Amino acid sequence: MGKSPLGYIRKRSIKSLYNPETFLGEFNTVKFTSVLAFSNAVKGGFYSPKEELWIHIHSKEDFNSLKKIIEGSSIDTMCQLYIVIYDNDLFKHFEGMENRKFRVIAADGYDGKGYINYSPYLKYRTNNAIYTPIEINYHNVDTIFDDIIDMFMTQKNRLFWLTFDYISFEKHAKFSDIHRLFFRINRFISWSMSSKDLPMSMKRSSKRERVHHQGLEYQFYGGRLTKPILVDEELKLWYNERHRKEQKIPSLFQLVSDKTGEDIPFKELNLIRQYIDLPLIAIINRLDRNLTFIDFYQNLLIQKVINEVPFITELISRWIIS
Amino acid sequence: MSERKKVVHIPTADLMITSMCNFNCTYCFEEKKKQINMKFEDFEPFLSAGGTMKMFVFGGEPLINSEFLTDLKRYVNRRSDTPRFVRQKLSESAKVIITNGYLIDKRLDEILENDLILQVSVDGPKHVHDANRVLKNGEGTHEHIMKNITDVCLKHGIKWSMHGVINRKTLKHFKDVSIWHFETIRELKGTGEAIQQMGKNVFQIVFEEEWTDDDVDLLLEQMHETVLYWLKHKELSQEEKHAVIKNFLSRRGGKCGAGWGLLAVDSNFDIFPCHRQADNSDFDVEEMKMTSLYEPENVKNFKTYNTFYYIGVINKFLYGHKYFNNEYRNDPFYWINWCPSTNAFTAGNYNPYYVSSKYIQMFMELSSFIHHIFNYYKIPRDKNGNTR
Numbered sequence: 001m002g003k004s005p006l007g008y009i010r011k012r013s014i015k016s017l018y019n020p021e022t023f024l025g026e027f028n029t030v031k032f033t034s035v036l037a038f039s040n041a042v043k044g045g046f047y048s049p050k051e052e053l054w055i056h057i058h059s060k061e062d063f064n065s066l067k068k069i070i071e072g073s074s075i076d077t078m079c080q081l082y083i084v085i086y087d088n089d090l091f092k093h094f095e096g097m098e099n100r101k102f103r104v105i106a107a108d109g110y111d112g113k114g115y116i117n118y119s120p121y122l123k124y125r126t127n128n129a130i131y132t133p134i135e136i137n138y139h140n141v142d143t144i145f146d147d148i149i150d151m152f153m154t155q156k157n158r159l160f161w162l163t164f165d166y167i168s169f170e171k172h173a174k175f176s177d178i179h180r181l182f183f184r185i186n187r188f189i190s191w192s193m194s195s196k197d198l199p200m201s202m203k204r205s206s207k208r209e210r211v212h213h214q215g216l217e218y219q220f221y222g223g224r225l226t227k228p229i230l231v232d233e234e235l236k237l238w239y240n241e242r243h244r245k246e247q248k249i250p251s252l253f254q255l256v257s258d259k260t261g262e263d264i265p266f267k268e269l270n271l272i273r274q275y276i277d278l279p280l281i282a283i284i285n286r287l288d289r290n291l292t293f294i295d296f297y298q299n300l301l302i303q304k305v306i307n308e309v310p311f312i313t314e315l316i317s318r319w320i321i322s
Numbered sequence: 323m324s325e326r327k328k329v330v331h332i333p334t335a336d337l338m339i340t341s342m343c344n345f346n347c348t349y350c351f352e353e354k355k356k357q358i359n360m361k362f363e364d365f366e367p368f369l370s371a372g373g374t375m376k377m378f379v380f381g382g383e384p385l386i387n388s389e390f391l392t393d394l395k396r397y398v399n400r401r402s403d404t405p406r407f408v409r410q411k412l413s414e415s416a417k418v419i420i421t422n423g424y425l426i427d428k429r430l431d432e433i434l435e436n437d438l439i440l441q442v443s444v445d446g447p448k449h450v451h452d453a454n455r456v457l458k459n460g461e462g463t464h465e466h467i468m469k470n471i472t473d474v475c476l477k478h479g480i481k482w483s484m485h486g487v488i489n490r491k492t493l494k495h496f497k498d499v500s501i502w503h504f505e506t507i508r509e510l511k512g513t514g515e516a517i518q519q520m521g522k523n524v525f526q527i528v529f530e531e532e533w534t535d536d537d538v539d540l541l542l543e544q545m546h547e548t549v550l551y552w553l554k555h556k557e558l559s560q561e562e563k564h565a566v567i568k569n570f571l572s573r574r575g576g577k578c579g580a581g582w583g584l585l586a587v588d589s590n591f592d593i594f595p596c597h598r599q600a601d602n603s604d605f606d607v608e609e610m611k612m613t614s615l616y617e618p619e620n621v622k623n624f625k626t627y628n629t630f631y632y633i634g635v636i637n638k639f640l641y642g643h644k645y646f647n648n649e650y651r652n653d654p655f656y657w658i659n660w661c662p663s664t665n666a667f668t669a670g671n672y673n674p675y676y677v678s679s680k681y682i683q684m685f686m687e688l689s690s691f692i693h694h695i696f697n698y699y700k701i702p703r704d705k706n707g708n709t710r
Contacts, residue, residue, distance in 0.1 A: 004539065005546040008694045012687050014535050017643070017679050249671070262534045266680050271670035273679040277643055304609075304625050305673045307641070308632070
C-alpha cells in the first residue's frame with residue numbers, strides 16, 4: 001500500500017482477504033478429516049489452535065499419531081478437542097488418556113460397549129464423553145425417537161449428537177408429514193421417567209458411578225452456533241462431511257501458500273469469504289433459539305444461499321427447544 | 323371480444339425491447355445475447371390482459387426498436403375500454419430509456435412523438451469514453467453522441483441526462499471523468515443542476531473487477547484531487563464549492579426493486595429478476611428464469627425470487643467483508659452500490675446477499691477516507707453532524 005493523501009492511514013487491504021497463516025483462524029471450529037489432514041495443515045503453516053478442533057481417526061495408526069500430537073502439546077487445553085472414531089474397538093485405547101480433555105464421537109454409531117471414564121450425569125461427567133450420533137431423516141422419523149428412548153434406557157452412554165437431514169424432509173414430506181413430525185418431536189421431548197417407574201436394575205447405582213437415580217429426563221445442550229469448516233488431506237475446504245461425500249457442489253476453497261487476496265480471482269475468493277463473513281446475527285434474529293441445528297451446507301442446497309434458514313430447519317429447531 | 327390470454331402479472335416490467343446494439347463496448351455483459359427485436363403485436367396480449375401498470379425500457383440499444391414505443395403509445399391511445407387511470411399510467415411508462423445516444427438524430431421523430439426522456443450513457447471525456455464505448459468497427463463514438471446532445475436534444479427540448487461507468491482500466495481518469503461531467507452539465511444546464519447531479523448516479527464504479535491495493539490508493543488519490551479541483555475553482559462561490567463536494571462525497575447507492583417489484587422481460591418474453599440476468603451467459607439462465615410471460619402455470623425457481631423479495635421487501639441486509647467491517651457499522655457508507663444481481667454474479671454461487679469482498683474492501687476504505695476529507699477540509703455538516 002502506498003502513501004495516502006492528507007496523512008490518511010489506510011485501515012484495510014485487499015491482500016489481507018487471504019492470508020495463508022491466519023485463514024483457517026477465521027473459523028472457530030476446524031474439523032480435519034484425518035490425522036494426516038491435520039498434520040498437512042500444521043506442516044503447511046495453515047493451522048493455529050482454535051476454539052474447537054475436530055479430528056477424525058480411522059485406525060489404530062491414526063490413533064497413535066494423534067496420541068503423539070496430543071501428548072507432545074497442550075492442544076487439548078488450548079481448544080475443545082473432538083475426536084471422531086470410525087471403529088468402536090478404538091475405545092479401549094483411550095483408557096490410558098484419562099487426564100487429557102477431549103470428547104469422542106462414534107461416527108458409525110455407538111455399540112454401547114466401550115466407554116471412557118464415563119458417567120451419565122453432568123456433575124460427575126469428565127471431559128472425555130462419548131457421543132452417539134443420530135441422524136433423523138424423513139425415512140426413519142417414525143422409529144428413531146423410540147429407538148433413542150430405548151438406547152437411553154439400555155445403554156450406559158446416554159449422550160446423543162442429533163443431526164437432521166432437512167433435505168429428505170424438503171424432498172419427500174407432505175403437509176400431513178409435518179404434522180406427523182410435530183407429533184413425534186413433541187412426544188419425544190416430553191418423555192421422561194420418574195424414579196418409581198425406573199426398572200430395578202437402573203435404580204441400583206453401580207459402585208463405579210456412585211449416583212442415585214432421581215428419574216430420567218432429557219436435557220438439550222444447544223450451545224452456540226458456530227461456522228465449522230472441514231479440511232481434507234488435499235487441504236480442500238468443505239462445509240461438512242456430507243458436503244465432501246456428496247460433492248453436489250464443489251469444495252469451497254483450496255488452501256495455498258504464497259498467495260494473497262489480490263492473487264485469488266474474486267469469484268473464488270467470494271465463495272469462501274461469504275461463509276466467513278456471514279454475520280450470525282442475521283440468523284440468530286430469525287431463529288432466536290436453538291441454533292446448533294442449522295447446517296449451512298443444507299441451507300445452501302435447499303435455499304440456494306447459506307444465510308437463509310429453510311422453513312423445515314426453523315420448525316424443527318423451535319419444536320425441539322420449546 | 324376475443325378471449326384474454328393468461329399472463330404473469332408483473333408490478334413493474336423492465337422490458338428488453340431489443341437485444342440488438344450498434345456498439346461493441348469492451349465491458350459489455352450483453353454481447354452474447356441473441357439478436358432479437360420484441361414485436362409489439364406479440365406483446366399486446368400481455369397489456370390487454372392487464373399484465374402490468376408500469377414499464378421501463380432497456381436493450382440492447384432501445385432506439386433500434388423505437389417502433390415498439392410508437393406502437394405502444396398508439397395502443398394506449400386507442401384502448402377506450404381501458405380505465406382512464408390505467409391508460410394514463412401506461413402512457414407515462416416506458417418513457418425513460420437508457421440509450422447510448424448514437425441514434426438520437428436518426429430517431430428524432432419517434433423521440434419527439436413519444437416524449438421520451440433519454441438517459442444517455444457517456445463515460446466521460448473523449449479519451450475515456452472512446453477507450454471502451456466504440457462502434458462495431460472500433461470507431462469512437464464520443465463526438466457524435468455529444469453532438470446529438472448539444473445540437474439535437476437542446477434544440478428540440480428533449481429531456482436528457484448523462485450516466486457512465488468507470489472500470490479498472492479507466493480508474494486512473496477518475497478525476498477527469500468527475501470534472502468532465504460537472505463542467506459539461508454546468509455548461510449545458512447551469513451550475514445549480516451540475517451541483518445536484520454530482521450527488522446522483524452520474525457515473526459509477528463497477529463491482530466485477532479484480533481490484534488491488536494499488537487501485538485503492540489510486541482511487542483515494544483521484545478522489546482527493548477531484549475535491550481539490552472544486553476547492554480551487556475560481557468561478558464557484560464558497561457555498562457552491564461546499565455543496566458540490568458534499569453532494570459528490572456523500573453519494574450513496576440506491577435501493578433496487580429487482581426480483582420483487584420489478585421483473586425483467588427479455589425479447590423472448592422470458593422473465594428474470596433483473597435485466598442484468600436476462601439471457602446472460604454469465605448466469606445459469608435456467609436457475610434465474612421464472613417463466614415465459616404467457617405461461618403463468620409454469621412458474622419456477624420460487625426460492626430465487628423469494629430471496630430477491632426478502633432483500634427488497636423485508637429489508638434483509640446485504641453483507642460483505644465481516645459485515646462491512648464492524649467498526650463502521652454505525653457510520654454511513656458512501657459510494658457503495660446496492661445491486662443484488664451483480665452480487666449474484668460476483669459471489670461465485672449466485673448469492674445475491676454477498677457484496678464482493680474486493681469491492682467492499684475498496685469502498686469501505688473510500689468511505690472512511692471521505693469521512694477524513696470532511697474533517698480535514700472542515701466541510702460543513704448539518705446540525706446533526708450528517709454530511710448531507
